Amino acid sequence: xxxxxxxxLVILVALIASGCSEKKLNAPAEKxxxxxxxxxxxxxxxxxxxxxxxxxxxxxxTDVIExxxxxxxxxxxxxKDEINTYVEYTGTAYSQILKKPPLEVWDPEVxxxxxxxGLKETDKIxxxxxxxxxxxxxxxxxxxxxxxxxxxxxxxxxxxxxQMTIGTDPEFSTREDGLPRIKDxxxxxxxxxxxxxxxxxxxxxxxxxxxxxxxxxxxxxxxxFNLRVLxxxxxxxxxxxxxxxxxxxxxxxxxxxxxxxxxxxxxxxxYTMRNLNYKFDVEKMEPRxxxxxFLIKEGLIEA
Numbered sequence: 001x002x003x004x005x006x007x008x009l010v011i012l013v014a015l016i017a018s019g020c021s022e023k024k025l026n027a028p029a030e031k032x033x034x035x036x037x038x039x040x041x042x043x044x045x046x047x048x049x050x051x052x053x054x055x056x057x058x059x060x061x062t063d064v065i066e067x068x069x070x071x072x073x074x075x076x077x078x079x080k081d082e083i084n085t086y087v088e089y090t091g092t093a094y095s096q097i098l099k100k101p102p103l104e105v106w107d108p109e110v111x112x113x114x115x116x117x118g119l120k121e122t123d124k125i126x127x128x129x130x131x132x133x134x135x136x137x138x139x140x141x142x143x144x145x146x147x148x149x150x151x152x153x154x155x156x157x158x159x160x161x162x163q164m165t166i167g168t169d170p171e172f173s174t175r176e177d178g179l180p181r182i183k184d185x186x187x188x189x190x191x192x193x194x195x196x197x198x199x200x201x202x203x204x205x206x207x208x209x210x211x212x213x214x215x216x217x218x219x220x221x222x223x224x225f226n227l228r229v230l231x232x233x234x235x236x237x238x239x240x241x242x243x244x245x246x247x248x249x250x251x252x253x254x255x256x257x258x259x260x261x262x263x264x265x266x267x268x269x270x271y272t273m274r275n276l277n278y279k280f281d282v283e284k285m286e287p288r289x290x291x292x293x294f295l296i297k298e299g300l301i302e303a
Contacts, residue, residue, distance in 0.1 A: 034085065038066050045287035047244075085245065085261070093243075108241060115127075128244050135217060138216070179214075185236035198219070220274050224282060
């Protein structure tokens with residue numbers, strides 16, 4: 001009798017162990033924490049948190065690194081798997097990362113296609129989402145100065161630039177699609193330049209420390225600080241369409257993460273991005289709160 005009971009217990013233990021083993025084998029893989037990088041300005045913070053909220057809604061934990069650095073810091077971190085995604089811009093990737101020569105006529109579709117292809121072939125980086133807006137570089141000056149001197153386009157600066165200091169973000173003054181490109185196309189060379197993060201750059205022109213800046217076309221401080229964005233009348237500057245990028249390996253191993261970010265495709269036009277930036281610059285909202293409010297309004301996440 002004891003032997004029979006012992007045999008039953010042995011069988012039960014074996015069955016339970018077998019069941020546990022099968023459960024472990026069949027259990028879905030645990031989702032990784034997704035690390036999201038950002039550049040050094042408000043728009044990048046907002047878009048990073050937007051990605052985080054979409055990923056969290058899909059069951060991922062996230063870690064947002066606000067202000068990680070410029071283009072190359074984020075891109076190298078992505079390649080080394082120190083971050084898993086961030087928002088890059090087509091013109092920046094085309095000229096700075098891929099080192100492609102400028103087109104005779106800038107065509108946004110050509111730039112996007114060449115960029116998408118080049119990133120994948122060169123570094124196995126893939127575009128996983130295109131929100132739908134462009135944040136282009138531009139040259140801006142104070143409105144009252146522009147009015148007095150009848151300056152409406154970049155070529156109008158030629159007779160003034162040699163006496164002007166321009167404020168730029170940490171990249172525009174030296175990158176090939178920035179001031180060197182303005183010099184090549186327009187024959188314009190400024191007296192000097194001062195590099196700073198976007199917030200300091202905009203403050204510098206507000207208090208007349210600089211006479212012009214490398215503005216962003218989605219930045220509401222252009223209006224708030226009463227700046228005139230000059231027409232790029234010789235089409236020197238390339239298109240800069242926003243795109244979330246990942247390594248091909250991470251995207252392949254995390255299709256749910258890709259699907260979550262894909263929901264942002266075409267959801268943000270330039271007007272909308274300007275309004276989101278306004279909430280940061282003027283209303284002083286936190287970037288995560290701005291992102292959450294937008295996503296709830298769009299029905300992409302629940303309140």
